[in-house]
Amino acid sequence: MNIPENLKFADSHEWILVEGETATVGISDHAQAELTDIVFAEPPKPGLTVSAGGVAAVVESVKAASDIYSPVSGEVIEGNEALADNPALLNTDPYGEGWIFKIRLTNPSELESLKDSAAYAGHIAR
Amino acid sequence: MSQSTPLLEKHVEAGARMMDFAGWNMPVQYRGILEEYHAVRGDCGVFDISHMGEFFVKGPGASQWLESLLTNRIESLETNHAHYSLMLNEAGGVIDDLYVYRIRELEYLLIVNASKIPEDEQWMRDHFADEVTFENLSGLYSALAVQGPRAPAIFRKCFGRDLPPSRNRVLELERGGEPLWVATTGYTGEAGFEIIFRNNEAAGLWDALIAAGAVPCGLGARDLLRLEMAYPLNGSDLSPERTPLEAGLGFFVDLNKGQFVGREALVQQKESGIPTKLSAVVVDGKSPPIRSHYPVVIGDEAVAETTSGGLSPALGTSIAMAYLPTQYAAPDTGLEIQVRGQSYPAHVIKKPFLKKTK
Numbered sequence: 001m002n003i004p005e006n007l008k009f010a011d012s013h014e015w016i017l018v019e020g021e022t023a024t025v026g027i028s029d030h031a032q033a034e035l036t037d038i039v040f041a042e043p044p045k046p047g048l049t050v051s052a053g054g055v056a057a058v059v060e061s062v063k064a065a066s067d068i069y070s071p072v073s074g075e076v077i078e079g080n081e082a083l084a085d086n087p088a089l090l091n092t093d094p095y096g097e098g099w100i101f102k103i104r105l106t107n108p109s110e111l112e113s114l115k116d117s118a119a120y121a122g123h124i125a126r
Numbered sequence: 127m128s129q130s131t132p133l134l135e136k137h138v139e140a141g142a143r144m145m146d147f148a149g150w151n152m153p154v155q156y157r158g159i160l161e162e163y164h165a166v167r168g169d170c171g172v173f174d175i176s177h178m179g180e181f182f183v184k185g186p187g188a189s190q191w192l193e194s195l196l197t198n199r200i201e202s203l204e205t206n207h208a209h210y211s212l213m214l215n216e217a218g219g220v221i222d223d224l225y226v227y228r229i230r231e232l233e234y235l236l237i238v239n240a241s242k243i244p245e246d247e248q249w250m251r252d253h254f255a256d257e258v259t260f261e262n263l264s265g266l267y268s269a270l271a272v273q274g275p276r277a278p279a280i281f282r283k284c285f286g287r288d289l290p291p292s293r294n295r296v297l298e299l300e301r302g303g304e305p306l307w308v309a310t311t312g313y314t315g316e317a318g319f320e321i322i323f324r325n326n327e328a329a330g331l332w333d334a335l336i337a338a339g340a341v342p343c344g345l346g347a348r349d350l351l352r353l354e355m356a357y358p359l360n361g362s363d364l365s366p367e368r369t370p371l372e373a374g375l376g377f378f379v380d381l382n383k384g385q386f387v388g389r390e391a392l393v394q395q396k397e398s399g400i401p402t403k404l405s406a407v408v409v410d411g412k413s414p415p416i417r418s419h420y421p422v423v424i425g426d427e428a429v430a431e432t433t434s435g436g437l438s439p440a441l442g443t444s445i446a447m448a449y450l451p452t453q454y455a456a457p458d459t460g461l462e463i464q465v466r467g468q469s470y471p472a473h474v475i476k477k478p479f480l481k482k483t484k
Contacts, residue, residue: 037160039437040414060414062159062436063346084412
């Protein structure tokens with residue numbers, strides 16, 4: 001299971017890559033494997049404000065719809081429109097082309113409650 | 127606590143993701159639902175369907191008794207043939223849909239839905255007749271469905287003989303001193319067969335079919351495959367509140383064969399007009415996969431809700447079934463399906479979704 005060390009993770013299996021005041025969010029390799037073949041994704045529109053733990057996107061596998069939560073509070077600045085045409089990117093490249101949205105953080109201190117890669121590895125091993 | 131089939135270890139070994147289905151711990155997928163779907167459409171897949179029920183009915187009164195409980199005409203079912211049939215309540219609603227194999231002149235094997243085994247048995251015992259022996263041997267028998275264009279070749283490899291070329295034929299073979307029935311039936315729209323045999327043969331047959339090239343397939347792929355053919359799933363698309371005429375299964379109902387439970391209600395419904403029709407609906411553009419219980423809307427009126435649905439790999443769009451009021455059930459009728467409050471334009475088509483060219 002791929003768990004990059006430069007990312008932080010939410011217990012609900014989203015990853016976040018922070019670069020200054022903005023961050024990119026996606027779902028972990030573990031999450032995409034659990035969700036199985038993803039056939040639909042609804043990334044958020046720019047301007048959406050979300051709070052940490054709030055629903056930011058929906059992805060659907062053959063069997064079920066799943067909410068994707070924002071690990072942090074902020075304003076969405078971009079959704080990954082490529083997912084609309086190719087939702088399978090979430091399966092094939094969850095940490096790269098399968099990113100879901102970019103967000104401007106309003107409360108960076110929230111990052112402290114997220115897990116680093118080692119802690120997340122422990123979380124999914126349980 | 128859910129039940130397991132004799133193949134649980136084989137499923138886990140093959141990397142299955144297990145889930146509860148009708149009280150059974152069943153594989154939903156192995157390597158991926160879409161991969162397994164394509165294996166069946168283009169090659170050959172094998173499904174564990176051991177959760178399904180096996181009822182044995184025999185005796186001088188067997189034919190007449192089944193005639194009185196089921197919608198299709200038993201009298202015209204030849205020995206070593208199988209047909210699809212329905213068991214109805216007094217109101218004409220569906221208790222279960224099932225397959226009847228005529229395995230001897232006066233002996234039948236009924237394959238019923240796993241979720242309905244106790245209810246079916248109770249209903250049949252409540253309507254018992256003379257000179258009939260009824261045995262529910264669901265616990266002793268396992269079953270596999272082998273489906274796909276390469277299924278006949280795989281049958282030849284495993285059983286050293288040709289699969290009957292016609293649909294709905296039953297072949298009795300022997301395995302470990304016990305009978306094994308092969309039926310050229312299925313729930314996918316592809317060529318193939320289903321085999322019913324004693325539990326202790328399950329692991330060996332599973333291994334042999336996989337060694338011959340069949341791909342393990344789970345219930346996820348099975349649901350997509352049957353949905354594209356608009357084959358109903360009892361509990362989703364069939365219910366005690368809907369008649370087989372509403373479900374579009376009139377072909378399997380013989381109103382002229384004499385009395386059977388539910389017949390009066392069907393005759394009456396036919397006279398007064400069939401209120402709804404289980405219709406095939408295709409979403410026009412891109413949409414989330416449609417699932418069951420999504421609202422179907424025409425104008426401002428919620429006219430139905432979907433009974434099942436999914437994203438069709440063959441069509442590339444979402445498809446669904448719904449009991450539409452008859453005035454909206456004609457092909458090309460436009461409507462909308464709502465997903466999380468958003469409306470997606472769709473239209474009715476003639477069943478099935480996947481038109482097979484044969």
